[in-house]
Structures are given as structure tokens and as C-alpha cells.
Amino acid sequence: MSNSKQQKPFEKENYPISSEIIYYGDRKFTYVVIQEGTYPPTVNHTEAPNYFPIPDNYIIKTTWGQASRSRTIQYSIYYAEEKPHYLICFGDNLQYQVVSAQSPFDASVELHKIITPDKKTAVSGVYLFGLQLKCIDRYRKGRPRELKLHEELSKTTQIKRAKGLEKKEQIHFENSIKNFYNPKDRVVLRTLDFTIENKEYHVTFEDDDSVKKKQKLQSMAYVQDIENIPSNAYRHLAAVESTLPREYAISQTRQEINACMGELIPINFIDLNSTIVQEGPLEEPDITDTLIIEQVVSATGKGAYQSVKKILEYIIPSYIKKGVLDPAIPTIHLRISGDGRNVGRKVKHVMITVALLDDSMNLFKPDCHYTTVLFPGTENYPTLTVAVNALIQELQELSNNGMIINNILWNFELFFSSDWKFLANCLGFNAANSNYFCPWCEITKNQRGNGQVDWVISKSMSILNENPIAYPGHKLPPLFNMISLKNHVPDKLHIMLRITDRLWELVLQEIKNEGLFNDISRNIIIKEMEKLKIRFEFWKIRGTENWDYTSLMGDDKLRVLRNFNLAKLFDPERAALIKSLWNGFAELYDLLGEIKTDPQYFRLKAKVWYELFLKKTVIDPETNNILEQGLYRSSDVTPYIHVLVSHVWEFMLIHKRWGLNAFSCSAVEKKNHNHVCYFFKKTLKNGGNFQNKTSAICEILEHENRLLFYTQNNVSLSYPKPQNIHIL
């Protein structure tokens, strides 16, 4: 009986070899373990102060009391819906039962009501169930338990188990960090990904970092906006890749940015209905998609305006930050640009933008031109007058008084750039085919061949401001009358496009004049174009004997100019002569874009080229033989050729600081073109029907303002990639 001298309580046992355990405490209990049971992952515990874990699927026989009155009763515990139920079976054949879902104590009280109804006390339920026994507990914990299959568990249990594992791993991770990293390294366990069968679990340990989350959403909205990724396309992607944020979250972010920008740069709508006048069919359409045309036509009558001052207020601080503007030299060189895209043959989509010449390195980017006026409709003086009314007032104020931004008074020098037609409209001036055709000098049509006169910029805005019809051909007051005429700079893109058109037209004309405009030469041209990878066709104009042909796109024009083999169409001498004119023009075009080109050198080169253009045929009066081949007549000179030869050098000289590239309209054209193609189609797609007159222009401006928001707030387009580690 040496054991009995041991300090109580103690267990006399040889578990699990022997299933009998004798417990010596305040009382003696003898147990026989029938079924050891397991601790479920969501194990419950007995009440304070013991907190003994309560097993599942557990059966034990307990004997207690003095030998004469001892009882043997069977106690079981099983879990149902994660709660232990206590079952006591007694009687000779265990035919009587007491069950409690409350506690071992409660079960014991119920039992004693039956077996000792006259006594008020009951034996402790914990001891009856043997829950204090350390030997079983130890053994149970040391042995892997057979758990239910994941798929057999309820959803809540599945999640509880994952959480249990997560907590264990987190503790383990935190304990291990010190063995691998310095505490200053701030190692944090963030996520744990694992799979159970095919079910993926993604466990996050941190609180949701709302700032980071917001940044990510803004980045996603940014990507969607610059790439014009449709929402439904994104929704598909997010359905495939679960780590992508949901589309509605991005859409909400977009709305928030719209609201924020709407406060800073409000979009004001302009009613243009009264100014709609039916015009004759437009020249070559830039956009031919019938759906887009339909949408743009339906949207005419409304325009939108965003305050230039508000735009400047928003963007100027970042230009200072980038070092583009210096508050010590507080002058901003603001370029206004106008562009009208021909959408079909009836309407235009007109866009007026502002940009900072000071940022001349980036002016080729459409995003550096900020839209102030936008409208689908016609590009004529009455419409423009209404559309630009607010803009003109602001420009006048900027020009007269400057503007204070962040306590700095900025002065403004204003510039204007557009194609010929837009410029003429804004100047209240003649069409290009009028007798007085040049916005800058007073040349007339029949003076074009007069190489003796050096035409220079001779008109001035101040004279037009005093008297709008001071110069012949000027009929209405100039709209941008606060911008000097020397700062109305011709667009080099259009110079190239229109002069190339003319040179090509003259070549075709010559073939026609020779009577050689037949299938053979047409095929030669088509083949030669094919070689240059340009799709080109001829077709007969209905009801006439005249032929029309594919109009060349911008880049195609340069390729034709540089590479078209004229020897396929003309005799070698003639081909060489025309080629030298074409080459001369290509060279001028290159020089025009170079900021280092000396304007006087350009002037000389242009003059030589002009003389070649007008080269006269020399005929031997006696024999009537051609001694020297000539080229074209003065009536072949177009307004653009006049500008190239007479004024471009002067503009190069005046605007040497920026270079003529800084006045190119191609970025604005591109911006306008892309916007029309995307947004007028998009509104249709979204609604199925035409929404309303302002929905597309509103979307264009909101889109543009969001881009401003992203750049001004440094919204990131990329994040550092995590280091991937692969452990097999």
C-alpha cells in the first residue's frame, strides 16, 4: 500500500496497457476506460477553476463508495453540434439513462435524484465522469486523433478548424522569428494559403489595412481608365482570379474620384441648340463607324466646359514640383489648341484644350493637354462663339491680370494652335480658297507665284481688335483676340498632311493630262502602294467619268513621300525631277521639327524648294523642243505651301524657345479621336440605347479628370513583386 502514502491526489495506473485506473483524492474512484475518446478541435472545458478538456466519444465505468454500498455506473460524453452531451447509464443491464447537455454536474444531480432521492448532496460530476484523470488526458493529447473528413463538417466547423490551425501557426511563426531575423526587421506573418482537397483557404492575419486597400483600388481604377478596360471584361477577370478586387469596389472608387474631382473642376454644360446650322457635307471623315456617327449626331446640341483657372489651380503645383515651372520666374506659357474630328460627313466632335508649353518635352502626350471645351456639332463661328464664351472670359482675365495660385502671382503668355479651318473660324476669317487666304499676311491668290516678294507676318491682332475688318478677308471679330497673331502658330502636322496631298494630287493630275490615267497606271500605283504596305484603291465616282481614290493616312503620307517609286510612272528624267521636289519637302519637314534648325537656313531652303516647285519649262523657240523640264504653276500653290515657304521660318524664329514641334496638334487630335471612338461606343453598349445628349461628353471629362487625379495623387501603377520561394 505504498501508493496510499503518496501525496493526494494521485492516480494508480498503467494506462493504456491496463484500462483500470484508481484515483485517490478526497475520495477513491475506480475507473475502467471503455472508450478513450478524442478532443475535438473545438474542445469545451469544464468550469473554473479546473478547465479540464472534455472529450468526445468517451465512455468510462466508474465505481465509488464503501465496498458494501459501492456502485458501478457507466458515463459517456459525445458532442452534438459542437456541444458535449453527458449520458449516464445504470442498472444491471445499463437499462436506465440520465442525459444532460448542461454540465457533468447537472448530469450528476439528475442521477442522484434517482439513486439517492433522500440525500441532498451529489458526488462531483467531474469525478464521476473521470474528467480529472491525467493519464488519459496525456495519452489522448499525445496520440493523433482521428478527425472527421473536411467534407463531412459543417461550414462553421470548417472555418473554426482553419482558424485553429491559423492561430497555432501564427504562434509558431512568432516563436520562430527570433531564430532567423533581427527584431528590428519587423517580420509579420500576413497570410497563409493552403488547400484541403480542392478547397482553397486564404487566411489573413492582419487587420484589413484600409489605406493600402484604397490605394490598390485606385491603382486598379487607374489601369482600367488608361487602358479603357470595360467593366464587364474586368468582372470576368476578377471571377477567374480571386485575388483581384471585385469590380463593384473599383466602380465605387471611380465614383468617389468623380465626386472629388467634380468639386475641384466642375463640368458645366453649354446649350448649343440655337447655334446648330446645317452645313454642307464635310471633307473626308476621320471616323466612319456608323454606330459612333449615329451617337455623335444624336448628341449634338449640348457642349461642356471646364474652367481653365480651376484646371490650372489643380495642376500647377505639380509642375512646380517637377521643376517645369519656377516660381521665381512666374510666367506660364499656355497653349490653347482646337481640334474638330469629322465624324461621318455631317458632324464634328470639337475639342479645345490647354497645355503648358513650359512642359514642351511632354507635349506629344495626349494626357498633357487638358480639355476645357467639348461638343459634338458643327465647327463654325456662331457655334464656337457660344461654346468658347466662358473660356474667352477666363483667358482675358489670365492675360490681363494673371492668376494667384498658392500665393504666387503667375503671368500668362497665350498661344493658339489648330488646323487651318479651325484657325480661320476662330479668326473670323475667310476660307482657305478665298482670294485673301493667309491669316498672317495680305497676299492674294494671284500673287502666289511672285517669288520676288518676301511675305512676312504683317497683320496684327491689335489692329483687328480696333477694327475686325481692317484687313481684307476678315469678316468677324477674332475669338481669341487676347492672343497675338504671332502666337497663332500653324500646325506642322497639317502642313505635312496637306502639302503631301497636294504633291500626290499633282502627280495624278499629270498622268491624267498625259492621257495615261488608265487601268495600267492605276494598277502600277496600287502595286507600288502594296509594296509600301498601304491599302489603296481607285473607284469611279457614280454618274461621272471621274475617279476617286483612297485618301492616305498620316503615316502613309510620309511613306509615300519618301519611298514611292515615281520611275514606275514617269520617264527617268521626269521621275527624278518630281522625286527631287518630294525629297526637298521631306527634308523641309524634318528640319521643321528640329529645334536646332537655324530659321534663316530654313528660309533659304524653303525658298529654293519653292523655286523648284514653280520651275518653268524651257522650250527652244525655234524647234519647240523642251530644253528643260519644269514642274508646277503658281495656281498650284496652296495656302499651306505659302505658309511653309513664307511664314514657317519666322514662326521658328519667334518660337525658338519651344520649337514648332511644341505646337503640333497631333496629340490633341489623337486624344479627340480616341475619346470619340471609345466613349460614344461605350455609352451605347452600357445603355443599349442612346442615353442622353450629355452622357458621353460627361464621361469623357470625368475620365480625363480621373486621370488628373491619379497623376496628381501619385497613384501607383505597379507594386513591388513578392519574392517567390518554392519549397518542394
Ligand SMILES: [Zn+2]
Ligand atoms: Zn501669308
